[in-house]
Amino acid sequence: MLTSTKNIFPSFSTELVKEIETNAVIQSFETDTVIIRTGQYIKNTVLVISGKIKVYREDENGGEFFMYHLQPGQACAISMICATKNEKSQIMAKVVEDVELIMVPLPLMDKWMMQHRSWYEFVIDTYRSRFEEVLEVIDNIAFRAMDERLEFYLKRHAEVCGCKELKLSHQEIATELNTSREVISRLLKKMEQRGLVTLYRNNIELLK
Amino acid sequence: MLTSTKNIFPSFSTELVKEIETNAVIQSFETDTVIIRTGQYIKNTVLVISGKIKVYREDENGGEFFMYHLQPGQACAISMICATKNEKSQIMAKVVEDVELIMVPLPLMDKWMMQHRSWYEFVIDTYRSRFEEVLEVIDNIAFRAMDERLEFYLKRHAEVCGCKELKLSHQEIATELNTSREVISRLLKKMEQRGLVTLYRNNIELLK
DNA sequence: GATATAAAGTGACAATTGTTACATTGGTAC
DNA sequence: GTACCAATGTAACAATTGTCACTTTATATC
Numbered sequence A, B: 001m002l003t004s005t006k007n008i009f010p011s012f013s014t015e016l017v018k019e020i021e022t023n024a025v026i027q028s029f030e031t032d033t034v035i036i037r038t039g040q041y042i043k044n045t046v047l048v049i050s051g052k053i054k055v056y057r058e059d060e061n062g063g064e065f066f067m068y069h070l071q072p073g074q075a076c077a078i079s080m081i082c083a084t085k086n087e088k089s090q091i092m093a094k095v096v097e098d099v100e101l102i103m104v105p106l107p108l109m110d111k112w113m114m115q116h117r118s119w120y121e122f123v124i125d126t127y128r129s130r131f132e133e134v135l136e137v138i139d140n141i142a143f144r145a146m147d148e149r150l151e152f153y154l155k156r157h158a159e160v161c162g163c164k165e166l167k168l169s170h171q172e173i174a175t176e177l178n179t180s181r182e183v184i185s186r187l188l189k190k191m192e193q194r195g196l197v198t199l200y201r202n203n204i205e206l207l208k
Numbered sequence C: 001g002a003t004a005t006a007a008a009g010t011g012a013c014a015a016t017t018g019t020t021a022c023a024t025t026g027g028t029a030c
Numbered sequence D: 001g002t003a004c005c006a007a008t009g010t011a012a013c014a015a016t017t018g019t020c021a022c023t024t025t026a027t028a029t030c
Helices: A002-008 A012-021 A077-085 A107-113 A117-143 A147-162 A171-178 A183-193 B001-006 B014-023 B077-084 B106-115 B117-144 B146-161 B170-177 B179-191
Strands: A025-029 A034-036 A044-058 A064-070 A092-105 A197-200 A202-204 B025-029 B035-036 B044-058 B063-069 B091-104 B197-200 B203-206
Touching: A002 A012, A002 A044, A002 A092, A002 A197, A002 B025, A012 A107, A025 B077, A034 A044, A044 A077, A044 B063, A064 A107, A064 A117, A064 A171, A064 B117, A077 A117, A077 B117, A092 A107, A107 B025, A107 B170, A117 A147, A117 B044, A117 B063, A117 B077, A117 B170, A147 A171, A147 A183, A147 A202, A171 B001, A183 A197, A202 B063, B001 B014, B001 B091, B014 B044, B014 B091, B014 B106, B025 B203, B035 B044, B044 B077, B044 B106, B063 B091, B063 B146, B063 B170, B077 B117, B091 B106, B106 B117, B117 B146, B146 B170, B146 B179, B170 B179
Parallel strands: none
Antiparallel strands: A025 A092, A034 A092, A044 A064, A044 A092, A197 A202, B025 B091, B035 B091, B044 B063, B044 B091, B197 B203
């Protein structure tokens, strides 16, 4: 596991990797597991070794608005932020591809900031990249109509899965964009007519 | 200025306040000044001593979507994040009430993280509170219709100005919510009919 | 007071999005 | 094959939001 930690987090110093190895716990979760719920107290900072996670913002009526993916080599910025203050989670995170996670207990997160330059830089960089990603999400919902938002959504998913075949149902997309299935079906049909996608059952092929 | 710094940032240690006093530059800007533009390189971390700032996300077509206020005792999280990597600004910040700012040069921002526990905690707390604020913005545009978003917008402005009389034109609100003036006029009229506000020229009085 | 101007009001209509209700299709289990 | 079910298609309509054109009102200036 040590060598793989070093591979997945190449910026970490050898001492930091050792610290992680001796102190942090590795946990595995299967696809569809909800790792963190809105309102739950966060006791660990989460680093992704393998697999994929989707992070959502929830509302009172059961809406699940998709914000961003977490992939190997990345960390949950929210878990860092909340961990330092022992606050409740503001987000919900769901496994979309079986994951192995490094769970760093709250006090270590803070301690390492002072002791390990590479940890400090990793944390700051995580804040930065997540903040930027969230700002991009704001761009989309503030400035763009649903057709463009859908295209952006599909592109992001294609990037993350590294393929052009998206195994998503219309309902799933609708839920994550907080709209209705009919709207998504309608817009996808238009995209198909424009030659951007080919539609199958539970499968959308991106053509461009 | 030293004593006032300590008053406005009470969590800062005496040594940190001294460091700020000797190293940081104080700058004043008048209302309506744009302090930071999208795409501009950020060379300082900005702390607010007095006055008020509004932070916006811009799009290519001139849209200015309002995100949050910065008030005395607060710092611009984006300027911290960008400063550490010498990155371009992702936001635009405009003075809405004459401000005095402490400009902390980029290298110090980083250095103090290791040397001053109170600085470290301030920075982390700034990240946390801004991230939470941005998530709340996402809630509003992702889950709520324009009428609710307008109410939320007015409430936030009332909180910040500490009064019930908002000196805002319909056009200004429309721009900051990325909609049209007519839509805002329409929704404000409905709010007036519901007894939530009284409308004047360049002035909206909140009744509840 | 007359005039100019920015702000706000308004009605009509278009476009987008949301909702309802139901039909069709593809895949799975029997 | 048949039955069943989830996914998708679709039409009709409602609601919200966006746009256009124009009017009215408040305020400042002359």
